[in-house]
Amino acid sequence: MILPIVAYGDNVLKKKAEEIPVNTPLSELIADMYETMYNAHGIGLAAPQIGKSIRLFITDGTVLEEEPELKDFKKVFINPIILEETGDIWTMEEGCLSIPNIRENVSRKENVHIRYYDENWVLHEKTYSGMAARIIQHEYDHIEGILFVDYLPPLKKRMLKNKLLNISKGIVEVEYRMRFPMAAKARV
Template sequence: MILPIVAYGDPVLRREAKEITNEYPKLEELISNMWETMYNAHGVGLAAPQIGLPIRLFLVDTSPFADDEELSPEEQERLKDFKKVFINAEIGEENGTDWNFNEGCLSIPEIREDVKRKPEITISYQDENFNAHTETYDGLLARVIQHEYDHIQGILFTDKLSSLKKRLLKSRLDKISKGKINVDYKMRFPKIKKRR
């Protein structure tokens, strides 16, 4: 089932998400719905807060990047089959020199900006079967994971921009929260007045 994606301005996007256990109700169905929602919106990642749930769950499928000719053949190969569910994730380390990459977000449509992030991360998480993993990622994989991880920390990519850039984007962000944009996927806007 395709779920509406929560737009910029909704308080759920600002809350630090809570850990879950394997007792979480209908988790398998939720994960399936999240994949369907993400693919419908042409995303490469989706976090539970983006569908209104403040829980530490996100998923990533970087296969759309595998055709990017600016990437090395090795990086394309790594991205091609990378599809994972991350539950209760914690990033332990971020290493290397910050690098810029143009990011967007399904909750903030029509805005893309260069964001600085570390090129390598070590992350501990549980998969959909609650098996524990600790893995190190670099390059574009690390970046996509960091972006989704930020969502479960209550952080948006726009928070990482300069104060000047934030001021320049303020009116566009306000329009998004009021639903004054054209998107080709279902969204829930926090500032649309309910009709009585």
């Protein structure tokens, strides 16, 4: 089932998500998240983006064919903990399904060492690099209540203020279902 993606301005996107009790059945939710993400042409989706404040995110970087390290990068991360971020800092343009039509440069470290459960509640501890690390860091930020625009310098944030407010009000063109926190107020 395709779920609406929560837009910028919703409180669920700013809250630190709750840990999920081990062995909680999640297969239906995970399937819905993948369907929602694919419908929106995303490469990652965190549970807060569908209005659920739980520590779960999914990724599928396999569509980025120009990135060979993402060939098998379709993963489910349950209760992840980033243990370490290492390497050089590299800057790249990022976007977000919850903040449509805005892309900005974000600086992140090139490697991430993470512990997480997969969809079968098997515990993993692994280091990811490059684009895989960036996708993980971006989605992990969501379960920590952080958005990529939070990394922008104050001047850049001020320049985007009206665009972000319009997204909150639903004054934005998107090709996927969204839930806008201020849409009702915008129509009054």
